[in-house]
Amino acid sequence: MRCARWPEYCCNALSGLLSSGRTGGNGTSRHRCEDSFDREERALKIRGAVLEEIGRTRPFAQSQPMSISDLELDDPGPGEILVRIEAAGLCHSDLSVVDGNRVRPVPMLLGHESAGVVERIGDGVDDVTVGGRVVMTFLPRCGDCAGCATDGMVPCATGTAANNAGTLLGGGSRLQRSGATINHNLGVSGFATHAVVDRRSVVPVGDDVPPEVAAVLGCAVLTGGGAVLNAGRPGPGDAVMVLGLGGVGMAAILAALSLGGREVIGVDPVSEKLAVARDLGATAVYTPDEIVSLGVRAPIVIEAAGNARAFETAVSATAAGGKTITVGLPSPDARSSISPLTLVAEARTIIGSYLGSAVPARDIPIYEDLWRRGKLPVEKLISSTISLEDINQGMDELADGKAIRQVIMFD
Numbered sequence: 255m256r257c258a259r260w261p262e263y264c265c266n267a268l269s270g271l272l273s274s275g276r277t278g279g280n281g282t283s284r285h286r287c288e289d290s291f292d293r294e295e296r297a298l299k300i301r302g303a304v305l306e307e308i309g310r311t312r313p314f315a316q317s318q319p320m321s322i323s324d325l326e327l328d329d330p331g332p333g334e335i336l337v338r339i340e341a342a343g344l345c346h347s348d349l350s351v352v353d354g355n356r357v358r359p360v361p362m363l364l365g366h367e368s369a370g371v372v373e374r375i376g377d378g379v380d381d382v383t384v385g386g387r388v389v390m391t392f393l394p395r396c397g398d399c400a401g402c403a404t405d406g407m408v409p410c411a412t413g414t415a416a417n418n419a420g421t422l423l424g425g426g427s428r429l430q431r432s433g434a435t436i437n438h439n440l441g442v443s444g445f446a447t448h449a450v451v452d453r454r455s456v457v458p459v460g461d462d463v464p465p466e467v468a469a470v471l472g473c474a475v476l477t478g479g480g481a482v483l484n485a486g487r488p489g490p491g492d493a494v495m496v497l498g499l500g501g502v503g504m505a506a507i508l509a510a511l512s513l514g515g516r517e518v519i520g521v522d523p524v525s526e527k528l529a530v531a532r533d534l535g536a537t538a539v540y541t542p543d544e545i546v547s548l549g550v551r552a553p554i555v556i557e558a559a560g561n562a563r564a565f566e567t568a569v570s571a572t573a574a575g576g577k578t579i580t581v582g583l584p585s586p587d588a589r590s591s592i593s594p595l596t597l598v599a600e601a602r603t604i605i606g607s608y609l610g611s612a613v614p615a616r617d618i619p620i621y622e623d624l625w626r627r628g629k630l631p632v633e634k635l636i637s638s639t640i641s642l643e644d645i646n647q648g649m650d651e652l653a654d655g656k657a658i659r660q661v662i663m664f665d
Contacts, residue, residue, distance in 0.1 A: 270537040297326035297430065298336070302446025303363045303645045304436060309354035314646040314652060319352050320364065320445075322643055325436060326427040326444060330376035330450045336386060337451060340465035340563040342368035342444040344640075344648050344660040345473050346500060346560060347392075351439070352649055355585040359420040362437040363429055366392035368444025369459075369468035370664075379453050387463065388456040389472045391614040392440035394423045406484055406613040416441060423452035444469075445645060449663055457618040460496050460626075466639065467625065467632045470501065473609075474659060475621050478505030478558060480515075481609015484617070485579045486554040493517035495552035497542065497568050498559025501659035502581060504534065504635050506556045512573045512629040513536045519528060519552060521545055521567075522559075524655055534634060542567050548659060556581065574600035581607045635659045 303320040310317035327561035330336045342365045350356040351364060368390045372382050395402045396412040416423050420437030428450040429436035429443065441455045459468050473497050478501070488494055494510035499522040510518045511534070520531030520539040528539040540550060545567060553576035557568035560582025569592050572578045573614065596602070610617075637658040645651045651657045 257516065258308070260270075280410055297328050300325050300327045300446050300448045300450060301642070302363045302443065303365065303642060304431070305352060305358075305360055305364050305439075307513040308351065308357060308360060310352075312650065314649045314653075316353065318646055319649075320645055322430055322645075325363070325446070326430045326433075327448055327450055328430075330374055331426075331428070332377040332422065333379060333424055333453050334376040334422065334428075334450055335372055335379055335382060335388075335453055335456065336374035336641060337370040337390065337449050337456070339368050339370040339372050339444055339447055339449060339664050340387075340540065341370075341469040342662045343469050343472075343474065343501065344645070344652055344657070344662070346502075347440075347473070349652050350583055350585075356583070358418075358439065359437045361431070362420055362439050362451055363443035363446055364439045365445030366390075366440040366442045367469055367473035368442060368449070369465050369472065372456075373448070374454075382453065382456065383456055386458055387457050387461055387465065387468060388620055389468050389614075390442045390444055390449070390451060390456050391431040391472050391476065391618075392442050392455075393417070393609050393612075393614075394441055395451055395613065395615075396423065397454075406480070406611045406616075409608050413441070422450070423454055445642065445662065453570070457614050457621050459618065463622060463625070464633070466636055466663065469661060470505075470632050470635055470659055471618055471621055471625075472614075473504045474501035474635060475509075475630070476612045476614060476617060477610040478502040478507075478556070479509035479621055479630075480617060481556045481558070481579045481581045481607050482506050482509040482554070484611040485581075485605050485607040486556065488513065488516065488554045490518055492554050493519065494554045494556065495519040495550075495568075495571060496556045496558060497521040497545075497571075498557065498582060499531055499658070500655075501525070501557065501635055503556070503558035504531065504658055505632075506558060507531055507534055507536055508630050508632070508635070512624055517552070519550070521571075526656075527658065530658060534631075545571050552576065555579070558582050560584050561637075562590040565590045566592060569574050569604065572602050574602065577603045577605055579605045579607050581610060583660050639663045
């Protein structure tokens with residue numbers, strides 16, 4: 255017996271019965287494909303931006319690497335929640351998947367910096383509230399591996415493995431398109447109207463935190479702020495220099511300013527971004543060439559540009575006894591040239607900081623409190639709001655270095 259729908263994909267009813275032991279309510283055999291159809295019918299219908307192919311040529315507005323697709327989203331399983339997405343930021347980490355610098359399995363529903371409202375909870379979840387706002391974070395912590403014992407300095411091994419595989423932290427996918435599996439992006443997949451995520455991938459925030467602010471807390475602020483507060487840990491009066499003034503770099507500027515009592519220096523080749531840094535409160539701004547020619551140095555230097563030349567500039571701009579913290583994501587084959595002798599002779603330290611060495615459940619409430627007290631004006635990082643349909647053009651803006659933080663707003 256063959257299925258009337260898509261017979262080329264249908265199983266043989268008898269072999270399905272013998273191998274699985276599944277029968278219908280009247281004792282008749284049940285096709286595996288019928289199960290998939292039932293799953294599709296039960297699933298929530300959502301809309302999202304699916305990356306179809308990695309490495310398409312620019313401009314992305316023409317090559318359309320992402321398509322806006324109708325998708326099916328399963329109910330949350332044990333330890334998972336359903337979130338209605340309100341806002342999602344466009345980040346260089348998204349761009350690095352689109353352009354092929356970070357290879358991920360496709361098709362994949364992108365987006366990792368987002369926030370929304372909890373609509374449903376799975377079994378075993380008792381510490382979030384339906385109707386409450388949550389920040390979604392792209393590197394959850396299992397709490398049991400060696401990385402989770404490092405107070406944020408090393409990423410969670412379990413979370414990293416799930417992210418690389420395109421699954422949720424607990425394994426598997428909750429996304430389909432016409433019954434075919436769609437991979438998750440960093441356990442979030444926030445470029446969509448809804449998402450099912452592991453409970454450990456969200457942090458609750460107050461209803462007074464606007465959704466666009468909450469979204470940016472989940473990556474730009476965690477990464478840039480954490481580079482300063484967790485990895486850099488400037489001493490009293492230590493100047494902080496930030497190279498690369500996108501969303502992450504500007505968040506680092508804000509975090510350094512929140513400490514007070516120090517010089518905060520912004521560095522970027524784009525004059526408009528230097529002007530924004532000045533408006534945020536940076537005490538000095540320079541182009542990279544000016545840093546080199548003038549010999550400007552600082553004890554804490556944050557590299558947030560994500561390229562080899564910026565890393566070299568950051569190292570050379572680090573004062574004796576100081577720290578260079580690199581949070582950018584260059585291409586895998588990028589290489590830099592630095593002097594080991596200088597590191598030794600000047601007692602300098604280089605620190606790699608992924609997601610700002612963050613423990614999201616610990617750090618997001620800190621940034622939320624700073625925002626609420628007016629010391630971390632995250633809303634000033636948002637350069638524009640766009641629709642989901644404009645996402646490919648948004649990636650062009652990001653690649654051109656024009657945007658600080660574009661945020662998709664959902665109705």
